[in-house]
Structures are given as C-alpha cells and as structure tokens.
Amino acid sequence: MSWLGRFFAHERLETELDKEVRFHFESQVADKVRVGVSENEARRLTRLEFGGMEQVKEDCREKRGTMWLETIGRDVRYALRRLRGAPVFSCMVVLTLALGLGANTAIFTLVHAILLRSLPVTDPSRLYRIGDQMHCCYFGSFESNDGDFDLFSYDLFRQFQQASPEFEQLAAVQAGGGSYTVRWGDSPAKSLRTEYVSGNYFTTFGVNTFAGRPLSPGDDTKGAAPVVVLSYSAWQREFDGNPNVIGATLHLDQHAFVVVGVAPPGFYGDRVAPFPPDMWMPLASEPVMEGANSSLLQPDTAWLYAIGRMRPDVNLGVLQTKLSGVLRQWMGTLSTFTARGGAAEIPRQHVVLSPAGGGIQKVQQQTGTGLRILLFLSSVVLLIACANIANLLLARSMAQRAEIAVRIGLGATRGRIIQQILMESLILSVIGGVVGLGVAYFGSRAILALAFPLSRNMPVSADPSWVVLAFAFGTSILTGLLFAGVPAWVSSGTQPADAARGMNRSTRDHASIPQRLLLVFQVALSMVLIVCAFLATRSLYNLEHQRTGIETANRYTVQIDLNGPGYTSDRLNGIYREIEDHFSALPGMTAVSFARYLPLENNIWGSCVLLQGHPAPGPKDDCFSNWNRVSTNFLQSIGVPVLRGRGFSQDDETSAVPVVIVNQAFVKHFFAGKDALGQRFGVNDLEFSSAFQIVGVFADFKLEDAHGDVRPLFLRPRGQQYMGYNAPDQQAAEVSSLYLTRMVLQFDRPQQDVEQLVRSTIAKVDPNIPVVRVLSYPAMVANNFNQDRLLARLTEAFGILALLLASVGLYGVISYSAVRRTSEIGIRMALGASRSMIVSLMLRSAFVQFFAGLVIGVPAALFASRMMQHLLYEISSDDPWAFVGSVAVLGVCAAVAALIPAMRAASVDPIRALRTE
Amino acid sequence: MKKTEDKFDLPQGTLDLLIMRVVALGPIHGYAIAQRIQQMSREALQVQQGSLYPALHRLEYKKLLSSKWKPSDTGREAKFYELTVRGRAQLKTETENWTRLTDVVGLVLKGTVEGIG
Known part of the structure; x- marks a missing residue:
C-alpha cells in the first residue's frame, strides 16, 4: 500500500491494528491461563508486560509515515473549532487582513498589468527599441538637450534598417496614433483609431492573424494597393465580427482600403495605451491619406519609433555605437541640422537601445512613479494590518496563557504549542487572503476607472492573473507566519507553574x-x-x-471630422458658418466657436517663431511657440479677455492681411515685455518673417500642460490663409491647418444630454459629418x-x-x-x-x-x-x-x-x- | 518484571533480521513470532510487543513482508505474515552480512596481536 493509500485507509488500518494487538494480548492471557494462572491475574500480568497497549499502537502508527499529516488535520480541526468559538476576533483578523491584502493586491494587479507584463507576442524578450525617450508626435529638429534621439523620420529609419543586420526584423511604428473616418457600404461613418506601421510589423512581433493575412512588406511599397489589418476588438465592436468585412473595401476618409486580415484576439499592438489602434495601415499609405502634407516623404520629419527583433548574442553596446554613428552621419547631410551652428551639436547626438518586451513604454513611464509609490504605500498599509493582527493574536494568546500553561504541564512540547498557534493564524491568513482577493478585484476595477476614465478598450484588465494570485497567496501566507510568529513564541514560553500561581494578578x-x-x-x-x-x-x-485662465462652466467640447466627408478647403468657411448658425439657433446657447486644438485637451502643435528684422535663432535658442487657429469668438467662449489691441473680427477671416494675436507669455518671451502690437513674425523660414502682424494681446491661459507654466502662444483667425508659401509641403501644411475640428459650445445654464443634441444638430447640417467625441469641458480638464x-x-x-x-x-x-x-x-x-x-x-x-x-x-x-x-x-x-x-x-x-x-x-x-x- | 542475567538487549537492526528468519519458515502471526524467537534463542531473547509490532509494520510497509488475515489455531482471526520475494532476497543478504560480521569481529576478539605473544 502506498503512503497516500495508507493515509486514506486510516480507518481500516486502525481497526486492524487494534485487532492484531488485541489478538496478541488475548493469546498471551490464554497461555497464562493454560499454565494455571487465574483469568483475572493473567490479564493483570499481561497488561503489566505490555506496558501500555496504546503506546504500542502509537509506535505502529508512526511507522505508517502519515502521522504528521494526521496531526495537521487534527490541528486544522482544532483551530477551526477555536476560531468559531471567537467569532469577533476571527472576523476582525480576517477583515483587517483582507483590507490590507486587498489594497496591496489591487495595486499589484495594476503594477503587473501595466509595468511588468510583456506584449502578447512571440519571444518578447528579444524585442528592442532604438531610443529610450518618449518624444511625440512630430519633430523636425534636435530632440533633447543631451542629444538623445528616439523619434525618427522614415528616411532615417531606412538607414537604420540597412545598417543593422543585428536585427532579425526592424519595424517602424507611428509615435502618435491618429483617427480616420471609416465607412463600409451603407453603414454609418465611424471614427476609428489608426496607426501607421512598416510592412514587417507583424513579422517582427511574430504575430499572425485571426483571419485573413497580416500586412506584408509588399503592402508597404509605393503604389501598392492600400490595405489595413483590423484589431480583433475593433472587428467585434465596430463590425459585429462580420466575416464579410475581411476582403471588403472600406473608405478611410475618401480613400478605398481593403481589409486583408484581423489580428488575433489579445494583440493590442506595440504598446499599452488608453486608446489602442483599431487598425494598422502600412507606412506607404500615409502619402495616400495626407497628400502633399505627408510626413513619410519629408526626410527631416521625425514621427516614427523603431522597434525590432534582435538576433541572439548581439553585443548591444557595439550596435548602439554603430547606430549612433549612422544617426550623426545622416544628420550631417541635412541642412535642418547643420545650419545656423547646428553642426557643432551633431557630435553629441546619439541613440540608446532599450528592451521593448513590454512594448513602447509610454504609459509605463507616465504612470510608473505613481504606481511604485502606491505599491510602497499599500505595503505600508499591509504592514500596519499585520501589526494589528499580531496585536490581536498576542492579546488572545495572553488570555489563553492559563490554558497553555496547563497543556504544557500535561506534557505538550513547545513545538506542538507553536505549531497549533501557527495553524490558527495560517487558517486566518488563508481566509483573509481569499476575501482580500475579492477586495482586490473590485479595488483594481475602481482604480482603473480612476486612472484612465476616458480610455476605450485599454488592454489593462483588473482580472487577477496567475502571477497576481500567486502574489496574493504568497503575501497572505507570509504575513500569516510573520504576525503569528511573535505571539506563538511568547506564549509557548509560559511556565506551567504560572497556571497554578494565579498569574492574572499582575501590575506589570x-x-x-x-x-x-x-x-x-x-x-x-x-x-x-x-x-x-x-x-x-x-x-x-x-x-x-x-487659475488655468479659462472658464469651463456650462461649456461642452465637440470633436468632428471634416476631412472624412471630403470637405475641400474652399468649402470650409461655408460649412463652419452653417454649423455655427444651427447651433446658435438652439435655445440657451451663449456662444459657439471653432478651434484646431482646445486648451487642456493635451494636444497642440507649435513652430519656431522667426521675428522680422532678427537673425535666425541658433539650435540652442528657444524659439518655440505653440499656435492654434480659432474662430472669431473663441476667446470669448472660453472667457479669456483681450488685454491690448483687438481680438479677431469677422473681416479677418477673409481679409488678405494675415493677423495674429498673442498671449502675455509670448510678449514676455519674444519681446521681453516691450510693446508687441504691430510687430511682425513668421514661421518655417526667415524669408517669411514678415508674414503675420500682431494686432492684439490676450490674457495667459494654460494650453497643454496643466502642471506646467504658460508657454508662448499665438492664434490665427479661421479661414485666413498665408499665400506666400511656394514649396508644396508648406502650402499643404497651411491648407491642412484650415481644418478646425474642435468646437466649444457655451450654454447659459447646465444641460442634459448634450451629446444627443450635438449629434442631431450636426446631422441636420450634414449627416456625413462624424461626431468623434462630445465631452463637457470640466470633464476634459x-x-x-x-x-x-x-x-x-x-x-x-x-x-x-x-x-x-x-x-x-x-x-x-x-x-x-x-x-x-x-x-x-x-x-x-x-x-x-x-x-x-x-x-x-x-x-x-x-x-x-x-x-x-x-x-x-x-x-x-x-x-x-x-x-x-x-x-x-x-x-x-x-x-x-x-x-x-x-x-x-x-x-x-x-x-x-x-x-x-x-x-x-x-x-x-x-x-x-x-x-x- | 524479573530480569534474568542471560537476557540482553538486541543490537540495532537485529530484530528485523530475526523476524524475517522466523517468518521465512512459513506464515505466522505476531504472537507466535515472539514465542518462536524466545524458543529459538533458548529463552535468551524476549521480544517486547512495543518493539515487535512497529518492526512488523515497518517491514510490511517496506514490502519485505506481506500479510493476510486467517483463522489461527484457536479459531480467532489473526494477522499472518509471510516473506515477499524481496524479503527473501533481503534476508539472504542480511544473513550473509551478519555471518561475515560476526566472523570478523570474532577473529579480532579471539586473535592475538602479533609481536605481543
């Protein structure tokens, strides 16, 4: 019979043992009776010779090797009985532990899901990224003060690709995602998140498709038929998992794309993001969508991250040095970097290789410090909980001292006493651990909702994984032993004599x-x-x-898309006015305005400001200013006053003289606080430095980062185009800046269901204009x-x-x-x-x-x-x-x-x- | 309990050997094993129940002995032990070891040291 068999055959073995020993006893008695001893005397003598039948049995039981398990079983039953006898104490301990452990596990769930998890791809440990910073989303100059580059142009990416056979595959991915209006047949237009990736994207990650085929390098060549791969969740959510979508033609804005495949479930792309891409598009389709404004064709427009699969046994240091060399050599060929003293900066420029098994670490870098602090603090909570439980157990064991003293007096060893007390706390910690897991589950859901309130399909789940379960279980057992150890040791040292001495009578x-x-x-x-x-x-x-400088009460923000339905730039002013008229006619509407970007929306762009009559700034001069294009009453709609000069008027929208208004920070930075009215400046090139004339100064407000200081900002009026550009890409950029996709609606009182109101009003103007997002301004802030x-x-x-x-x-x-x-x-x-x-x-x-x-x-x-x-x-x-x-x-x-x-x-x-x- | 001069404690492990030797003669229950050892040792060895049964159970768990419940001479059911194939082999090697050991120890104890005599 095996060891385990012996354990389960416990009952039968006990009966047999008893029968066997009793047989021996009876035989011995019978032998004595046979030689003439009286029955009673024979029994007495035999009992003496036996020296304790129970002892014999106990020795036999020990030989089974299952004693320790049976002892544990007994201890468990004993402990459960004792805990039931003290329900208040037990509940207190379980509750304390559950809260402490729950807090800890909830935070750990997030730490694991966000910071520790690898991408769900083949062998993620071999993924590396060129670059360790998080610059986004478009750059056209030196990137950091210390020369660390991480955002690359397509041209530079190709150079890296050619120079580094150490990468089995090196893929390029768009740094910032975008969204396009997608139409399929007669179904209503929807706005989907997109990401441009190189053709070897899926090969690099070793990821196939759920259906259809992945993108291939062939799709990523100039003139190739435009294709996309859908994410599984977008396929389910937006197309109800309809298999007919695969192979079908979708219209992205006005361009036809064929859906060649659906990515596998669980694959969320190259990074954890609050808004993961719904579809991946080859880089080669970017010029198709963006036309002359395309970034792909600009050798100095950096907008891509590079992530690749490393071959085994590559010396990373050597490769990093080599790639930095490629970077510097490439920079030397571009006037963007060599002009105006920039050449002196080039020797400091470099790249850093970083492990990318978890993908691009953007969310991780943003939330890492906070999560680590929270993990630390929740551990402190757990420690306090442990101290409390230790105190409760200590008090309890003190109360039981008399009982323990009696047991020691009756022969219980110190080890047995400790064992039993530990068993009690172990049971408590297991129960506390299970309840704590429940607390953790709801806790981490609540925390996720707090941390990313506006996210959609974020690939971070509150469901505990095996690692989390192991963590919680391990922690609960560890704490159980930790907080029980002291009381167990203290009470096991009780002297049996104390029990008799009435030890409750004490002052110390x-x-x-x-x-x-x-x-x-x-x-x-x-x-x-x-x-x-x-x-x-x-x-x-x-x-x-x-003081952010803007008013948000009773204001709503709306994001629409005018590219999608195919509005050309010459039709823009007409449609703006039509939308404006429809909204202004609504009851309770105080102001309606348009802007390209909204303050505190976390999205803005900027340019290097070139002042008329000043030399061009060098690479170390801070010439950067944010800029935005807005409708006439934009400042009024967000409650920002014009301090000097004038605001925009209806005439500016169509007049030929380009005018701008600037904030106080702009005046302070570029004119050292001197009068800026009437001054001129331009962007792109010194030859345009007289392009815009400053006609007003408005009060500072925070535009991009609510944590930082107010940065220089200039505003240009809606519809006013600078006609001086002659290069096609500059012209294209100027035209694309005319598309204002954000609106501010100011009501005179709080509103119900603005989203419905917005959608129906826009639909009255043109049902083809998709409403991307409606959000109250306070919620956006x-x-x-x-x-x-x-x-x-x-x-x-x-x-x-x-x-x-x-x-x-x-x-x-x-x-x-x-x-x-x-x-x-x-x-x-x-x-x-x-x-x-x-x-x-x-x-x-x-x-x-x-x-x-x-x-x-x-x-x-x-x-x-x-x-x-x-x-x-x-x-x-x-x-x-x-x-x-x-x-x-x-x-x-x-x-x-x-x-x-x-x-x-x-x-x-x-x-x-x-x-x- | 009287203690006679010619009774002594068994060296460690010897009891197992004696039990196996007795069981080798045929199926036998615990009480008879104790009796038989006593007889065969001419009353010099008296096996206590406290050592006999744990030893029997240990040998059984090591699969050197097997057991069966059968009626005894008195008609009561008793647990009869038998040597397994493994037990028989074990008895053979252990008996050889024991004989060799006692021979060698005897040689040393009886012999004279060269150079002294």
Whole structure:
C-alpha cells in the first residue's frame, strides 16, 4: 500500500491494528491461563508486560509515515473549532487582513498589468527599441538637450534598417496614433483609431492573424494597393465580427482600403495605451491619406519609433555605437541640422537601445512613479494590518496563557504549542487572503476607472492573473507566519507553574512589550501614510483650483471630422458658418466657436517663431511657440479677455492681411515685455518673417500642460490663409491647418444630454459629418489630473485605513492592559487614588508609545514624501502644515482610542476589582 | 518484571533480521513470532510487543513482508505474515552480512596481536 493509500485507509488500518494487538494480548492471557494462572491475574500480568497497549499502537502508527499529516488535520480541526468559538476576533483578523491584502493586491494587479507584463507576442524578450525617450508626435529638429534621439523620420529609419543586420526584423511604428473616418457600404461613418506601421510589423512581433493575412512588406511599397489589418476588438465592436468585412473595401476618409486580415484576439499592438489602434495601415499609405502634407516623404520629419527583433548574442553596446554613428552621419547631410551652428551639436547626438518586451513604454513611464509609490504605500498599509493582527493574536494568546500553561504541564512540547498557534493564524491568513482577493478585484476595477476614465478598450484588465494570485497567496501566507510568529513564541514560553500561581494578578507583564513595540511601529507607519495623503490631496486641490485662465462652466467640447466627408478647403468657411448658425439657433446657447486644438485637451502643435528684422535663432535658442487657429469668438467662449489691441473680427477671416494675436507669455518671451502690437513674425523660414502682424494681446491661459507654466502662444483667425508659401509641403501644411475640428459650445445654464443634441444638430447640417467625441469641458480638464486624482484618492483611502487600524490597535492594547490591571487599579483606588489619576495612569503609557511612534514616523514620512515630490503640484514634500495636520489627526484618534478604555478602567468598582482573579 | 542475567538487549537492526528468519519458515502471526524467537534463542531473547509490532509494520510497509488475515489455531482471526520475494532476497543478504560480521569481529576478539605473544 502506498503512503497516500495508507493515509486514506486510516480507518481500516486502525481497526486492524487494534485487532492484531488485541489478538496478541488475548493469546498471551490464554497461555497464562493454560499454565494455571487465574483469568483475572493473567490479564493483570499481561497488561503489566505490555506496558501500555496504546503506546504500542502509537509506535505502529508512526511507522505508517502519515502521522504528521494526521496531526495537521487534527490541528486544522482544532483551530477551526477555536476560531468559531471567537467569532469577533476571527472576523476582525480576517477583515483587517483582507483590507490590507486587498489594497496591496489591487495595486499589484495594476503594477503587473501595466509595468511588468510583456506584449502578447512571440519571444518578447528579444524585442528592442532604438531610443529610450518618449518624444511625440512630430519633430523636425534636435530632440533633447543631451542629444538623445528616439523619434525618427522614415528616411532615417531606412538607414537604420540597412545598417543593422543585428536585427532579425526592424519595424517602424507611428509615435502618435491618429483617427480616420471609416465607412463600409451603407453603414454609418465611424471614427476609428489608426496607426501607421512598416510592412514587417507583424513579422517582427511574430504575430499572425485571426483571419485573413497580416500586412506584408509588399503592402508597404509605393503604389501598392492600400490595405489595413483590423484589431480583433475593433472587428467585434465596430463590425459585429462580420466575416464579410475581411476582403471588403472600406473608405478611410475618401480613400478605398481593403481589409486583408484581423489580428488575433489579445494583440493590442506595440504598446499599452488608453486608446489602442483599431487598425494598422502600412507606412506607404500615409502619402495616400495626407497628400502633399505627408510626413513619410519629408526626410527631416521625425514621427516614427523603431522597434525590432534582435538576433541572439548581439553585443548591444557595439550596435548602439554603430547606430549612433549612422544617426550623426545622416544628420550631417541635412541642412535642418547643420545650419545656423547646428553642426557643432551633431557630435553629441546619439541613440540608446532599450528592451521593448513590454512594448513602447509610454504609459509605463507616465504612470510608473505613481504606481511604485502606491505599491510602497499599500505595503505600508499591509504592514500596519499585520501589526494589528499580531496585536490581536498576542492579546488572545495572553488570555489563553492559563490554558497553555496547563497543556504544557500535561506534557505538550513547545513545538506542538507553536505549531497549533501557527495553524490558527495560517487558517486566518488563508481566509483573509481569499476575501482580500475579492477586495482586490473590485479595488483594481475602481482604480482603473480612476486612472484612465476616458480610455476605450485599454488592454489593462483588473482580472487577477496567475502571477497576481500567486502574489496574493504568497503575501497572505507570509504575513500569516510573520504576525503569528511573535505571539506563538511568547506564549509557548509560559511556565506551567504560572497556571497554578494565579498569574492574572499582575501590575506589570513583560509579554506586553512586543505589543507596545508594535503600537509604536503602527503609529510611525500611519504617520507616513497620513502625511502622503495630506500632500497628495492638497496637490490635487491646488491643481483643480488653480487659475488655468479659462472658464469651463456650462461649456461642452465637440470633436468632428471634416476631412472624412471630403470637405475641400474652399468649402470650409461655408460649412463652419452653417454649423455655427444651427447651433446658435438652439435655445440657451451663449456662444459657439471653432478651434484646431482646445486648451487642456493635451494636444497642440507649435513652430519656431522667426521675428522680422532678427537673425535666425541658433539650435540652442528657444524659439518655440505653440499656435492654434480659432474662430472669431473663441476667446470669448472660453472667457479669456483681450488685454491690448483687438481680438479677431469677422473681416479677418477673409481679409488678405494675415493677423495674429498673442498671449502675455509670448510678449514676455519674444519681446521681453516691450510693446508687441504691430510687430511682425513668421514661421518655417526667415524669408517669411514678415508674414503675420500682431494686432492684439490676450490674457495667459494654460494650453497643454496643466502642471506646467504658460508657454508662448499665438492664434490665427479661421479661414485666413498665408499665400506666400511656394514649396508644396508648406502650402499643404497651411491648407491642412484650415481644418478646425474642435468646437466649444457655451450654454447659459447646465444641460442634459448634450451629446444627443450635438449629434442631431450636426446631422441636420450634414449627416456625413462624424461626431468623434462630445465631452463637457470640466470633464476634459479633469482628465489632465487623472494621475494626481488616483494618487490622492488612494493615499486618502490608505491613510483612513491606517488611521482606523492604528486606532483599533491602540484601543485593543489599552483595554487589554486595563483588564490585566483591574486588581491593581482596585488596590490603587482603595488606597485613595482618584478616577482621574487612574485615567492618567492608563493614558501615560499610550502617550509614550504615541510620541515614540512620532519620533520614528516623522523622519520616515519625510523620506516617503520626498519620493513623491515631483508628483506634487505647488506644495513642498516637507510642507509643515501637512506634518502638523497629520500629527493632529493621529493625535486626536489616538486620544479617543486610548481614552475610552481608560475611562472604563477608572469607572470600575474597587471592591469588585479587588475580587477579580 | 524479573530480569534474568542471560537476557540482553538486541543490537540495532537485529530484530528485523530475526523476524524475517522466523517468518521465512512459513506464515505466522505476531504472537507466535515472539514465542518462536524466545524458543529459538533458548529463552535468551524476549521480544517486547512495543518493539515487535512497529518492526512488523515497518517491514510490511517496506514490502519485505506481506500479510493476510486467517483463522489461527484457536479459531480467532489473526494477522499472518509471510516473506515477499524481496524479503527473501533481503534476508539472504542480511544473513550473509551478519555471518561475515560476526566472523570478523570474532577473529579480532579471539586473535592475538602479533609481536605481543
């Protein structure tokens, strides 16, 4: 019979063992009776010779080798019985652990899903990216101050490809995604996310298609028939998984594309992004879509990331040096980089190879610091929870000391006692772990919604993976052993004699020292969490209540697409006016305006400003200004005043003299605060430096980054085209800037269901114009603070949790010590101590621990808050008010938690106290 | 319990060998094994139940012995042990080892040291 068989045949083996030993006994008795001993005497003698039948059996059982398992089984049953006997205690422990573990696991789920996960592709460890920065989305000059390049033009990408056979495949992917209006047959037009990729994209990742075929290098050649590959989720969502789509012709804007395949389910592209691409298009189709404005054909327009599959055993350092050489050599051939002193900068330019198993690390870089801080803080919560549980167990084991002493007196070994106590906490930690997983599941869903509120089909799921499950399980077991170890050891040291001695009668007990240390530890850790919560909350408040310079109340933002339905530039002014008229006629509408980009939408473009009569700026001069094209009443619609000169008028839209208005930051930066009215400047080339005349100055408002300072900005009027350009690409860019796709609708009162209103109004003008997005302006601004909100809300939750746990811990320890010292208190009161003296006696030790906790906690909090310094907005990481406030909050909670049991202890009747055992 | 001079403790592992030797004679239950060892050793060895049964069970789990429940002489059911094929081989090697060991130990104990005599 095998070992396992013996374990399961337990019952039968027991009966047989009993029968066998009994047979021996009876035979021995019978032999004695046979030689003349009386039956009773024979039994007595045999029993003596046997020396304990149970001992014999026990020795036989041991030989089965299943004893330890049976002991564990017994311990489990025993522990469960004991835990059922103490439901409040058990629930407290499970709940505390579940919250602590849940918080930790929820954060870890996100850390794993966002930071640790590899792309779902073949052998992701061999993927490398040329570049380690996150420049986006179009660049036409030097990229960083230290010369680190990561965004490349198509021309440069091809040079890299030719120079690096070390890459099995090297693919190019569009840095920023785009969207096009897609039509299929008679179905309504929809706006889908797109990404241009090189023809070897799917080969590089080793990914095939779910249906049809992937893109091939043949698709990515000039003049090839335009094709796309759909993502699986877009195929399901937008086309209901209709198999007829594969091979069908879609119209992207006005251009016909054939769907050649659908990517496999789960493949979300080359990076984790809030808006993953719905379709991949070959680079060669970019000129088809963009015409003369195409980036592909511009040798110096950088808009691609390069990611490739490395051959085995490649020396990365050597390859990096080689590619940097290719970069510098390529730059030397372009006047963009050599002109105006740029040549001196070229030797510093280089690329850095970075591992790309997780894809392009954009979201990871944006959220990494915050997530790591949150993981750290949630671990602190878990530690506090552990300390609490250790305290509860300690108190419990103290209460059971008499019982344990009796068991030791009866012969239980120290090991057995420890084993049983550990089993109890192990069971608690497993239950806590399971409940904690539930907390984590809902927690991480809530956190995802907080972190990426506007995302669509983001490939980050809150479902726990095996790694997460293993993490949670491991952590719960580890904490179980951690928090049970101390109490188990302490109580197993009980002397059996103590039981007889009436050890409950005491004024001091050394065993409570671990409890007090745990309390100090809890206060210190809570301090860390509360300070972080204070700082993050204050930072979010500062962000949300800052002066952005724009009014957003009762305003809605609308994004439409005019390229899609095929509006040519000459028809634009007409359609703008028509849309404007329709919306203005709506009841309650105060203002309707158009813009190419909206403030705080997180998207803007810019140019190098060339002032009339000034030499061209060198490579190190900051000549960059954002610019935007807007309709006449745009500034009015977002509540921005014109400070000097004039705003735009209807005449500007069609007049031939190009005019611009600029913000205060522009005046300060380019004119050192001197009068800018009437001055002229241009972009692209010095020969156009007289193109625009400044006619007004408007108040600063934040355009792109709500965390940063206001940058220079100039506005050009809707419809006004500069006719001086002669190069086709410059002309094309000028024309494409005429397409204003954003609208601001200002109502005079709060609105219901604006989206429906917008869609029906636009449909009245032209049903072919797709409405891409309708969003209230405050919601769009709030989207700027997702990370800050996540950090603030979670640190608040952690802080409250920590406060709660620490208070419960303190309360427990004080009330426990009050019970232990009941008779002492009785004696003191009998000798004349007043109630207030008793209260202060009880509080004294609590405050010693509180202050000891602060002594450790304040420096620890300083350390922790410094980690999040650069995530804070307009508040210093050592803000005194945050620290004073935290101490105050913690102090009040500690005082309440300590006062209640202290008062109760003082209210005891001295006679009764003296009688307590 | 009286302790006679000619009874002594068995060296470690010897009990297993004795049990296997006795069982080799034919199917036999535990009580009879103890009796038989006592007889064969001319009362010099008395096997205690406390050592006999754990040893029997250990040998059974090691698959050196097999067992069967059969009626005994008295008519009561008893657990009869038998040597397995493996047990028989084990008995053979262990008996050889034992004989060699006692021979060698005997040689040393009886012999004279060269150079002294």
